[in-house]
Amino acid sequence: MPFLDTHHVRLHYQIDGLEEGPWLILSNSLGTQLDMWAPQMPALRKRFRVLRYDTRGHGQSSVPPGPYTIAKLGDDVIALMDHLQIDRAHFCGLSMGGMIGMWLGANRAARINRLVLCNTAALIGPPELWNTRIAKVNSEGMGAIVPAVIDRWFTPEFQKSAHNEVDLVRKMLLHTHTVGYAANCAAVRDMDLRESLFAVRAPTLVIAGAYDAATPPQDSRLVADRIAHARYVSLEAAHLSNWEVADEFTDTLVGFLTEGA
Numbered sequence: 079m080p081f082l083d084t085h086h087v088r089l090h091y092q093i094d095g096l097e098e099g100p101w102l103i104l105s106n107s108l109g110t111q112l113d114m115w116a117p118q119m120p121a122l123r124k125r126f127r128v129l130r131y132d133t134r135g136h137g138q139s140s141v142p143p144g145p146y147t148i149a150k151l152g153d154d155v156i157a158l159m160d161h162l163q164i165d166r167a168h169f170c171g172l173s174m175g176g177m178i179g180m181w182l183g184a185n186r187a188a189r190i191n192r193l194v195l196c197n198t199a200a201l202i203g204p205p206e207l208w209n210t211r212i213a214k215v216n217s218e219g220m221g222a223i224v225p226a227v228i229d230r231w232f233t234p235e236f237q238k239s240a241h242n243e244v245d246l247v248r249k250m251l252l253h254t255h256t257v258g259y260a261a262n263c264a265a266v267r268d269m270d271l272r273e274s275l276f277a278v279r280a281p282t283l284v285i286a287g288a289y290d291a292a293t294p295p296q297d298s299r300l301v302a303d304r305i306a307h308a309r310y311v312s313l314e315a316a317h318l319s320n321w322e323v324a325d326e327f328t329d330t331l332v333g334f335l336t337e338g339a
């Protein structure tokens with residue numbers, strides 16, 4: 079169970095897959111942890127050297143006092159890459175992980191090969207939405223927000239048919255540290271990447287969810303429209319498309335990352 083300890087944070091990470099494969103970094107969404115990539119791992123570990131990590135404030139990473147910023151979360155990725163002597167890597171992030179990916183693509187371009195931005199947006203607002211959510215978890219705990227979040231993450235059909243999967247994800251959310259969750263909510267609230275997108279040069283794939291209420295397809299479309307030559311794919315899913323249509327998501331991701339390789 080490796081950790082990177084810096085002066086400011088302890089980051090929990092896990093490496094799987096091919097010793098000599100190309101590096102692929104996976105970045106979790108708000109309120110989950112590195113296990114959120116479990117549905118993709120059987121396919122990914124056959125082709126890549128996969129680095130997963132718990133974003134600060136999540137999972138087994140430490141919970142420094144907030145608020146955090148997306149820039150700080152991006153620099154945590156660079157700290158991990160430096161520690162593991164990873165010069166360049168593919169990067170795939172979902173929702174908040176996608177925001178971290180956009181920031182890296184625009185601000186640390188030399189470290190990123192291909193970029194996959196899933197169920198994400200350059201701006202997720204309005205700020206009042208986040209302030210209300212932060213106040214709620216601070217006063218009532220994670221349990222108070224779980225039902226509404228799960229309803230945004232999965233369609234009603236998937237919630238009815240995939241109890242085990244939904245339960246696993248619900249537990250990740252419930253067990254997220256309230257201070258870490260609130261500090262990451264602030265990072266999402268304060269980020270506006272709409273102008274930064276024009277600076278991204280990495281070959282990019284944007285994956286949207288047709289029924290995603292958290293980051294609706296039009297927001298994902300804007301991300302793709304502002305990144306030169308970006309591709310856009312819409313899947314029949316809500317927010318956590320990598321669980322709801324796991325096989326299609328995995329095929330789309332692997333297809334893009336291995337094209338021409």
Ligand SMILES: O=C(O)CC1=CCC(=O)O1
Nearest residue numbers: 107108173174230266292
């Ligand atoms: O939690 C949500 O409702 C949606 C979300 C925004 C950023 C993220 O990672 O998830």
